[in-house]
Amino acid sequence: MHKKTLGSSILSAIIYVIMILWALCVLYPLVWSVFGSLKDNQQFLLKMPWSLPEWPLLWENFANVWTNYNVGTYFMNSLIVTIVSTVLALLLSSTTAYVIARFRFKGSQALYNLYLASMMIPLILGLIPLFFLLTDLHLSNTLFGLILVYTAMNVSFGVFVLVGFFKTLPKELDESASIDGSSDYGVFFRIMLPLARPGLISVGIMNVLNIWNEYVMGTVLVNDPSKYTLPIGIAVMQAEMQYRTEWGPLFAGLLLSIIPVLVVYFIFQRQITSGMVAGAVK
Structure with a gap:
């Protein structure tokens, strides 16, 4: 019974990790789009495209x-x-x-x-x-x-x-x-x-x-x-x-x-x- 419980816990943990990784993969393009919408071309070309936008934010x-x-x-x-x-x-x-x-x-x-x-x-x-x-x-x-x-x-x-x-x-x-x-x-x-x-x-x-x-x-x-x-x-x-x-x-x-x-x-x-x-x- 203990082995069965341990196996199910490990399986649940693996599933949660996969789901978290999948959620990060889905959210990353959205977050990157938000950052990109607050930049100008100079920030895109002179710095890393996925870097944080500089202040002031370009609303x-x-x-x-x-x-x-x-x-x-x-x-x-x-x-x-x-x-x-x-x-x-x-x-x-x-x-x-x-x-x-x-x-x-x-x-x-x-x-x-x-x-x-x-x-x-x-x-x-x-x-x-x-x-x-x-x-x-x-x-x-x-x-x-x-x-x-x-x-x-x-x-x-x-x-x-x-x-x-x-x-x-x-x-x-x-x-x-x-x-x-x-x-x-x-x-x-x-x-x-x-x-x-x-x-x-x-x-x-x-x-x-x-x-x-x-x-x-x-x-x-x-x-x-x-x-x-x-x-x-x-x-x-x-x-x-x-x-x-x-x-x-x-x-x-x-x-x-x-x-x-x-x-x-x-x-x-x-x-x-x-x-x-x-x-x-x-």
């Missing part, structure tokens, strides 16, 4: 990149596209998942399988058709066209996750609400949707991460600089610097793109964990 790099490099415009575009696309994707995926899970009709399983199959198609294959489709609809180089594309991209995943939640909810809830005179819409929005909150939060966070960091679709479908999202804007900013890269503002722009994602994760980390675990069990 003006954030104001510089926000105004002079139009990061403020890119940030607002990303914010609008992410919020609207996430809300629309959640609305469409939740209603579709509810119908598939709670109503039996011919072709319901085939419809569900169709959504699952669409998740296996690489997004790169849809670039050219989407480009010509948005051009024909006069939606290219618009935030609205980008919102429609991002919404459609994330509906399938939401359906996949939320169908499991709705299937496990007791059918007596539907019947009791119907007897009380509630319509199908009332049952869904007043009873079923609040009960599926863990799944909605998990799906919503995944959608936010995917949309906020998306680069390829935005690059192809949007060519107007005033409509660029943050990932595209930072890449354009680096290209515009050409032969003299302003490392401080560049790292500041990167941090401005990371901070909203970190804030969302820290706020909803418990809901994300509980939602994913509940979805896995169900």
